[in-house]
Amino acid sequence: MKIHYLCCKSINLSLxxxxxxxxxxxxxxxxxxxxxxxxxSLQ
Structure with missing residues (x-):
């Protein structure tokens, strides 16, 4: 469950x-x- 959540988070972040x-x-x-x-303009 935790790993799945992390994967979703990283996919969301990359999107x-x-x-x-x-x-x-x-x-x-x-x-x-x-x-x-x-x-x-300075020159």
């Missing part, structure tokens, strides 16, 4: 992670482009 991964990538890309824009 959540997979769903949030595009969001994180989008955030990283946003931050990166913002940083580049700021650097360009």
């Amino acid at each position: 959540k992670y997979l769903l949030s991964l595009p969001f994180f990538l989008f955030l990283c890309w946003k931050m990166y482009s913002l940083q580049r824009i700021i650097l360009h």
Whole structure:
């Protein structure tokens, strides 16, 4: 029972992670482009 519960938990976590991964990538890309824009405006 315990093992089954743990498996369900990890599957749920990985699903959540997979769903949030595009969001994180989008955030990283946003931050990166913002940083580049700021650097360009400073020069």
